[in-house]
Amino acid sequence: MLFRIDPASPRPLGDQIAASVRRALAEGTVRPGEKLPPARELAASLAVNVHTVLRGYQQLRDEGLIELRRGRGAVVTASLDPERLRLSERVADLVAQARALGMRDDELLTLLRTALG
Template structure:
Protein backbone atom coordinates (compact mmCIF):
# COMPACT_ATOMS: atom_id res chain seq x y z
CA UNK A 1 0.00 0.00 0.00
CA UNK A 2 1.34 3.40 -0.96
CA UNK A 3 0.82 6.38 1.31
CA UNK A 4 1.37 9.83 -0.15
CA UNK A 5 0.96 13.08 1.70
CA UNK A 6 1.26 16.69 0.65
CA UNK A 7 2.83 18.81 3.38
CA UNK A 8 1.75 21.98 1.56
CA UNK A 9 -1.93 21.01 1.54
CA UNK A 10 -4.47 22.62 3.86
CA UNK A 11 -5.78 19.11 4.62
CA UNK A 12 -4.34 17.87 7.93
CA UNK A 13 -1.71 15.14 7.53
CA UNK A 14 -3.69 12.68 9.65
CA UNK A 15 -6.68 13.13 7.35
CA UNK A 16 -4.45 12.58 4.31
CA UNK A 17 -3.13 9.34 5.82
CA UNK A 18 -6.69 8.19 6.55
CA UNK A 19 -7.72 9.03 2.97
CA UNK A 20 -4.86 6.93 1.54
CA UNK A 21 -5.89 3.90 3.57
CA UNK A 22 -9.58 4.48 2.82
CA UNK A 23 -8.86 4.54 -0.93
CA UNK A 24 -6.91 1.28 -0.61
CA UNK A 25 -9.97 -0.32 1.02
CA UNK A 26 -12.28 1.08 -1.67
CA UNK A 27 -10.15 -0.08 -4.60
CA UNK A 28 -9.60 -3.50 -3.04
CA UNK A 29 -5.82 -3.29 -2.75
CA UNK A 30 -6.26 -3.92 0.99
CA UNK A 31 -8.82 -6.47 2.08
CA UNK A 32 -10.60 -7.46 5.27
CA UNK A 33 -8.27 -8.80 7.93
CA UNK A 34 -5.16 -7.28 6.36
CA UNK A 35 -2.83 -5.24 8.49
CA UNK A 36 -1.98 -1.61 7.79
CA UNK A 37 1.66 -0.53 8.22
CA UNK A 38 2.80 -0.10 11.81
CA UNK A 39 2.36 3.52 12.93
CA UNK A 40 6.04 3.98 13.79
CA UNK A 41 7.20 2.53 10.49
CA UNK A 42 4.75 4.63 8.47
CA UNK A 43 5.63 7.77 10.40
CA UNK A 44 9.31 7.18 9.68
CA UNK A 45 8.78 6.60 5.98
CA UNK A 46 6.56 9.71 5.64
CA UNK A 47 8.72 11.89 7.87
CA UNK A 48 5.88 12.72 10.25
CA UNK A 49 5.25 12.27 13.95
CA UNK A 50 3.85 8.88 15.01
CA UNK A 51 0.90 10.68 16.62
CA UNK A 52 -0.04 12.08 13.21
CA UNK A 53 -0.32 8.53 11.84
CA UNK A 54 -2.25 7.42 14.91
CA UNK A 55 -4.72 10.31 14.40
CA UNK A 56 -5.35 9.07 10.86
CA UNK A 57 -5.79 5.51 12.09
CA UNK A 58 -8.15 6.66 14.84
CA UNK A 59 -10.29 8.44 12.24
CA UNK A 60 -10.54 5.17 10.30
CA UNK A 61 -11.43 3.32 13.50
CA UNK A 62 -14.16 5.87 14.26
CA UNK A 63 -15.52 5.29 10.72
CA UNK A 64 -15.61 1.55 11.37
CA UNK A 65 -13.06 0.78 8.64
CA UNK A 66 -10.30 -0.61 10.84
CA UNK A 67 -9.84 -2.17 14.23
CA UNK A 68 -6.96 -1.07 16.41
CA UNK A 69 -5.69 -4.07 18.35
CA UNK A 70 -3.11 -3.72 21.07
CA UNK A 71 0.02 -5.56 20.03
CA UNK A 72 -1.34 -6.36 16.55
CA UNK A 73 -1.76 -2.90 15.07
CA UNK A 74 -4.38 -1.64 12.64
CA UNK A 75 -6.42 -4.34 10.91
CA UNK A 76 -8.95 -3.70 8.12
CA UNK A 77 -12.43 -4.48 9.45
CA UNK A 78 -13.72 -7.93 8.60
CA UNK A 79 -17.18 -6.81 7.52
CA UNK A 80 -18.65 -6.46 4.06
CA UNK A 81 -19.96 -3.09 5.18
CA UNK A 82 -16.44 -1.71 5.66
CA UNK A 83 -15.79 -1.34 1.93
CA UNK A 84 -19.22 0.15 1.26
CA UNK A 85 -18.74 2.56 4.15
CA UNK A 86 -15.33 3.60 2.79
CA UNK A 87 -16.89 4.28 -0.61
CA UNK A 88 -19.62 6.37 0.99
CA UNK A 89 -17.13 8.41 3.00
CA UNK A 90 -15.13 9.10 -0.17
CA UNK A 91 -18.27 10.23 -2.03
CA UNK A 92 -19.28 12.51 0.85
CA UNK A 93 -15.81 14.06 0.90
CA UNK A 94 -15.99 14.64 -2.86
CA UNK A 95 -19.44 16.23 -2.50
CA UNK A 96 -18.24 18.58 0.24
CA UNK A 97 -15.11 19.48 -1.72
CA UNK A 98 -17.18 20.22 -4.85
CA UNK A 99 -19.64 22.33 -2.87
CA UNK A 100 -16.87 24.35 -1.25
CA UNK A 101 -15.17 24.81 -4.64
CA UNK A 102 -18.44 26.31 -5.87
CA UNK A 103 -18.31 28.79 -3.00
CA UNK A 104 -21.13 27.35 -0.90
CA UNK A 105 -20.93 28.01 2.82
CA UNK A 106 -20.92 25.26 5.45
CA UNK A 107 -24.51 26.15 6.29
CA UNK A 108 -25.57 25.85 2.63
CA UNK A 109 -23.91 22.42 2.36
CA UNK A 110 -25.64 21.25 5.54
CA UNK A 111 -28.93 22.63 4.25
CA UNK A 112 -28.52 20.63 1.03
CA UNK A 113 -27.88 17.46 3.01
CA UNK A 114 -30.85 18.15 5.28
CA UNK A 115 -33.10 18.67 2.25
CA UNK A 116 -31.87 15.42 0.70
CA UNK A 117 -32.64 13.55 3.91
CA UNK A 118 -36.21 14.86 3.91
CA UNK A 119 -36.79 14.00 0.24
Protein backbone atom coordinates (compact mmCIF):
# COMPACT_ATOMS: atom_id res chain seq x y z
CA MET A 1 0.00 0.00 0.00
CA LEU A 2 1.27 3.44 -0.91
CA PHE A 3 1.06 6.19 1.70
CA ARG A 4 1.28 9.69 0.26
CA ILE A 5 1.91 12.78 2.34
CA ASP A 6 2.72 16.34 1.38
CA PRO A 7 4.50 18.27 4.16
CA ALA A 8 3.66 21.55 2.36
CA SER A 9 -0.09 20.84 2.43
CA PRO A 10 -2.28 22.70 4.92
CA ARG A 11 -3.88 19.33 5.79
CA PRO A 12 -2.38 17.78 8.93
CA LEU A 13 -0.10 14.81 8.22
CA GLY A 14 -2.28 12.44 10.26
CA ASP A 15 -5.25 13.38 8.07
CA GLN A 16 -3.17 12.70 4.97
CA ILE A 17 -2.22 9.26 6.28
CA ALA A 18 -5.88 8.44 6.95
CA ALA A 19 -6.77 9.72 3.46
CA SER A 20 -4.23 7.34 1.92
CA VAL A 21 -5.92 4.38 3.60
CA ARG A 22 -9.40 5.60 2.62
CA ARG A 23 -8.26 5.96 -1.00
CA ALA A 24 -6.81 2.42 -1.00
CA LEU A 25 -10.07 1.08 0.44
CA ALA A 26 -12.15 2.86 -2.20
CA GLU A 27 -9.86 1.64 -4.99
CA GLY A 28 -9.96 -1.91 -3.64
CA THR A 29 -6.20 -2.20 -3.22
CA VAL A 30 -6.73 -2.83 0.50
CA ARG A 31 -9.50 -5.16 1.68
CA PRO A 32 -11.13 -6.02 4.99
CA GLY A 33 -8.93 -8.36 7.03
CA GLU A 34 -5.64 -6.90 5.79
CA LYS A 35 -3.15 -5.46 8.26
CA LEU A 36 -1.82 -1.94 7.95
CA PRO A 37 1.88 -1.30 8.57
CA PRO A 38 2.87 -0.95 12.22
CA ALA A 39 2.77 2.70 13.31
CA ARG A 40 6.49 2.83 14.14
CA GLU A 41 7.45 1.32 10.80
CA LEU A 42 5.22 3.66 8.83
CA ALA A 43 6.43 6.68 10.82
CA ALA A 44 10.04 5.80 10.03
CA SER A 45 9.34 5.30 6.33
CA LEU A 46 7.48 8.63 6.08
CA ALA A 47 9.91 10.48 8.38
CA VAL A 48 7.12 11.58 10.73
CA ASN A 49 6.44 11.15 14.42
CA VAL A 50 4.77 7.87 15.44
CA HIS A 51 1.98 9.89 17.10
CA THR A 52 1.18 11.42 13.72
CA VAL A 53 0.59 7.94 12.29
CA LEU A 54 -1.44 6.96 15.34
CA ARG A 55 -3.65 10.05 14.90
CA GLY A 56 -4.39 8.96 11.34
CA TYR A 57 -5.10 5.41 12.45
CA GLN A 58 -7.37 6.66 15.25
CA GLN A 59 -9.41 8.66 12.73
CA LEU A 60 -9.90 5.51 10.69
CA ARG A 61 -10.86 3.58 13.83
CA ASP A 62 -13.39 6.27 14.77
CA GLU A 63 -14.87 6.00 11.26
CA GLY A 64 -15.21 2.23 11.70
CA LEU A 65 -12.78 1.44 8.90
CA ILE A 66 -10.05 -0.24 10.97
CA GLU A 67 -9.67 -1.97 14.29
CA LEU A 68 -6.66 -1.22 16.47
CA ARG A 69 -5.47 -4.25 18.40
CA ARG A 70 -2.87 -3.73 21.09
CA GLY A 71 0.20 -5.74 20.18
CA ARG A 72 -1.32 -6.91 16.89
CA GLY A 73 -1.61 -3.65 14.98
CA ALA A 74 -4.25 -2.10 12.75
CA VAL A 75 -6.57 -4.35 10.76
CA VAL A 76 -8.98 -3.16 8.07
CA THR A 77 -12.57 -3.97 9.03
CA ALA A 78 -14.66 -2.25 6.34
CA SER A 79 -14.61 -1.22 2.71
CA LEU A 80 -15.33 2.28 1.44
CA ASP A 81 -17.55 3.48 -1.37
CA PRO A 82 -15.63 5.72 -3.84
CA GLU A 83 -18.35 8.42 -3.70
CA ARG A 84 -18.09 8.58 0.09
CA LEU A 85 -14.32 8.86 -0.28
CA ARG A 86 -14.64 11.86 -2.58
CA LEU A 87 -17.06 13.52 -0.17
CA SER A 88 -14.77 12.79 2.78
CA GLU A 89 -11.80 14.30 0.95
CA ARG A 90 -13.80 17.41 0.03
CA VAL A 91 -14.85 17.86 3.65
CA ALA A 92 -11.22 17.50 4.80
CA ASP A 93 -10.19 20.11 2.22
CA LEU A 94 -12.95 22.42 3.46
CA VAL A 95 -11.73 22.08 7.06
CA ALA A 96 -8.12 22.75 6.00
CA GLN A 97 -9.19 25.81 4.03
CA ALA A 98 -11.25 27.14 6.96
CA ARG A 99 -8.30 26.69 9.33
CA ALA A 100 -5.95 28.40 6.87
CA LEU A 101 -8.35 31.37 6.96
CA GLY A 102 -8.21 31.36 10.75
CA MET A 103 -11.82 30.24 11.12
CA ARG A 104 -12.76 28.61 14.42
CA ASP A 105 -14.43 25.19 14.43
CA ASP A 106 -17.69 26.61 15.81
CA GLU A 107 -17.80 29.16 12.96
CA LEU A 108 -17.36 26.41 10.38
CA LEU A 109 -20.04 24.30 12.06
CA THR A 110 -22.42 27.27 11.95
CA LEU A 111 -21.77 27.64 8.21
CA LEU A 112 -22.43 23.92 7.67
CA ARG A 113 -25.63 23.98 9.72
CA THR A 114 -26.84 26.97 7.71
CA ALA A 115 -26.06 25.16 4.45
CA LEU A 116 -27.89 22.06 5.69
CA GLY A 117 -30.86 24.33 6.35
